[in-house]
Amino acid sequence: MSSPDSNLLSINTATVRAQWSLPEIVAGCARRGIGRVAPWRDQVAATGLKESAQRIRDAGLALSGYCRGGMFPALDRGGRRAALDDNKRAVDEALSLSAPCLVLVVGGLPKDSAGRPASKDLASAREMVRDGIGELLEYARPAGMPLAIEPLHPMYAADRACVNTISHANDLCDELGAGVGIAVDVYHVWWDPALRSEIERAGGHSGRLLAFHICDWLVPTTDLLLDRGMMGDGVIDIPLIRSWMESAGYRGAHEVEIFSAGNWWKKDPDEVLITCIERHRTVC
Amino acid sequence: MSSPDSNLLSINTATVRAQWSLPEIVAGCARRGIGRVAPWRDQVAATGLKESAQRIRDAGLALSGYCRGGMFPALDRGGRRAALDDNKRAVDEALSLSAPCLVLVVGGLPKDSAGRPASKDLASAREMVRDGIGELLEYARPAGMPLAIEPLHPMYAADRACVNTISHANDLCDELGAGVGIAVDVYHVWWDPALRSEIERAGGHSGRLLAFHICDWLVPTTDLLLDRGMMGDGVIDIPLIRSWMESAGYRGAHEVEIFSAGNWWKKDPDEVLITCIERHRTVC
Numbered sequence: 190m191s192s193p194d195s196n197l198l199s200i201n202t203a204t205v206r207a208q209w210s211l212p213e214i215v216a217g218c219a220r221r222g223i224g225r226v227a228p229w230r231d232q233v234a235a236t237g238l239k240e241s242a243q244r245i246r247d248a249g250l251a252l253s254g255y256c257r258g259g260m261f262p263a264l265d266r267g268g269r270r271a272a273l274d275d276n277k278r279a280v281d282e283a284l285s286l287s288a289p290c291l292v293l294v295v296g297g298l299p300k301d302s303a304g305r306p307a308s309k310d311l312a313s314a315r316e317m318v319r320d321g322i323g324e325l326l327e328y329a330r331p332a333g334m335p336l337a338i339e340p341l342h343p344m345y346a347a348d349r350a351c352v353n354t355i356s357h358a359n360d361l362c363d364e365l366g367a368g369v370g371i372a373v374d375v376y377h378v379w380w381d382p383a384l385r386s387e388i389e390r391a392g393g394h395s396g397r398l399l400a401f402h403i404c405d406w407l408v409p410t411t412d413l414l415l416d417r418g419m420m421g422d423g424v425i426d427i428p429l430i431r432s433w434m435e436s437a438g439y440r441g442a443h444e445v446e447i448f449s450a451g452n453w454w455k456k457d458p459d460e461v462l463i464t465c466i467e468r469h470r471t472v473c
Numbered sequence: 474m475s476s477p478d479s480n481l482l483s484i485n486t487a488t489v490r491a492q493w494s495l496p497e498i499v500a501g502c503a504r505r506g507i508g509r510v511a512p513w514r515d516q517v518a519a520t521g522l523k524e525s526a527q528r529i530r531d532a533g534l535a536l537s538g539y540c541r542g543g544m545f546p547a548l549d550r551g552g553r554r555a556a557l558d559d560n561k562r563a564v565d566e567a568l569s570l571s572a573p574c575l576v577l578v579v580g581g582l583p584k585d586s587a588g589r590p591a592s593k594d595l596a597s598a599r600e601m602v603r604d605g606i607g608e609l610l611e612y613a614r615p616a617g618m619p620l621a622i623e624p625l626h627p628m629y630a631a632d633r634a635c636v637n638t639i640s641h642a643n644d645l646c647d648e649l650g651a652g653v654g655i656a657v658d659v660y661h662v663w664w665d666p667a668l669r670s671e672i673e674r675a676g677g678h679s680g681r682l683l684a685f686h687i688c689d690w691l692v693p694t695t696d697l698l699l700d701r702g703m704m705g706d707g708v709i710d711i712p713l714i715r716s717w718m719e720s721a722g723y724r725g726a727h728e729v730e731i732f733s734a735g736n737w738w739k740k741d742p743d744e745v746l747i748t749c750i751e752r753h754r755t756v757c
Binding site: 379382408411424 | 582589590593594595599626627628630631632635637638640641663664665666690692693694695697707708709710713
């Protein structure tokens with residue numbers, strides 16, 4: 190494999206969120222010659238939507254995606270309606286920011302008011318996800334904002350996303366039609382024996398490959414959520430998966446998304462960016 | 474669903490391993506009217522194979538399985554040969570203990586001498602697993618000891634088992650032929666959208682359903698290995714999965730296997746057994 194095009198590197202703002210505000214991240218990326226970012230809604234809200242869009246534009250940055258919509262399942266109709274309304278606002282924000290897609294973390298089992306799982310009916314949660322994306326599509330499709338379903342690792346099936354394989358995401362895309370695609374994050378899907386064939390299925394004529402997220406799986410992993418590794422520090426064969434993405438026609442960004450409470454979130458954020466640039470060039 | 478037959482309850486000895494030796498577990502189960510156990514090799518070794526078999530027999534207990542063989546991948550031929558030899562010894566022990574099957578945790582990526590992953594080639598590790606089980610079958614099949622592939626949760630793909638779905642295990646059984654089947658542990662497979670169809674595929678005429686392990690998935694889960702929940706304390710719909718197992722013809726044991734460093738391993742082991750009996754009756 191040849192080194193990836195450095196122009197394709199993008200920084201998901203979660204990677205340095207513990208150290209920097211969104212304006213600081215935008216300035217830091219511009220300073221280091223990184224041309225793309227993927228901001229999170231809470232960071233945009235803290236800065237203000239207009240100012241966020243302005244700063245990103247003024248810095249000459251493009252977005253690789255907007256994080257995130259989703260969380261569709263809820264115990265009652267009112268809860269699902271509230272989720273849909275919030276997702277519509279996320280679509281509006283993504284449009285204001287000129288994002289190429291809105292990433293969807295679809296949600297797990299319905300929760301009670303304290304945030305605890307209030308159901309064991311996984312099949313029903315998956316139906317709520319399908320219905321929720323379908324309803325959101327009626328809003329997002331005419332607005333021209335692609336929705337990117339992000340299959341999450343099966344260890345998040347209960348509390349974050351009950352779509353856990355690209356196969357399942359492809360099935361949803363088959364059912365829901367135009368306007369919805371897939372965000373492939375190596376952290377979530379690297380283990381899947383069907384990964385190559387499902388990337389192929391999502392690519393080419395299907396045109397569903399909307400985003401490519403990179404980081405690494407550490408051994409041991411000490412926390413289910415906040416112990417992701419820097420590319421090269423774990424066991425994922427990133428160049429191999431990138432080659433499958435490229436064979437399937439993907440030409441978009443390589444977005445670094447690292448949640449790392451114990452390590453990268455404690456480092457000088459400028460050093461983190463330098464490391465992202467270096468590792469992207471050498472091990473991705 | 475009606476309550477399960479209490480005679481089918483089995484205790485995997487890992488569930489109280491922090492508190493009791495194997496003789497104590499055997500005596501404790503017998504005292505509580507639990508008719509089956511599934512011991513681990515290290516506990517059997519500590520007690521001695523002959524004495525373990527004698528104590529289990531004298532207590533009137535049967536085995537629901539023997540834990541465990543596997544760990545096939547290795548960096549070199551010598552390492553793979555050593556793994557095979559060790560697996561043959563596990564088959565011998567399983568025969569001495571009159572186990573109905575030897576459970577296989579197949580291993581993840583090959584490790585270096587310090588136990589760290591020394592390869593990112595997951596496809597190759599999976600080939601080593603297929604070849605390793607195939608070689609072991611030449612020994613186990615004529616000896617009459619069924620091998621039970623246990624698909625492990627995808628979060629263990631790197632370090633414990635690179636067979637992570639029943640679908641993959643079924644494919645291996647298709648390829649390897651008679652003498653090998655599947656151990657279904659709800660903890661590892663509950664999230665899988667193909668769970669029902671793959672249990673059906675493994676059942677009936679195929680006759681591959683060799684074991685059924687139960688515990689629960691906690692939300693949040695605080696440790697990847699040692700934070701399993703007691704049945705009823707998490708989000709797994711155990712009666713639903715049991716109904717699929719029974720529809721597929723499974724009539725064997727319901728084996729409780731709980732690794733719980735922070736909770737159940739700290740409790741009075743007799744209380745743990747009482748809780749297992751109660752929860753098996755009420756929520757499984």
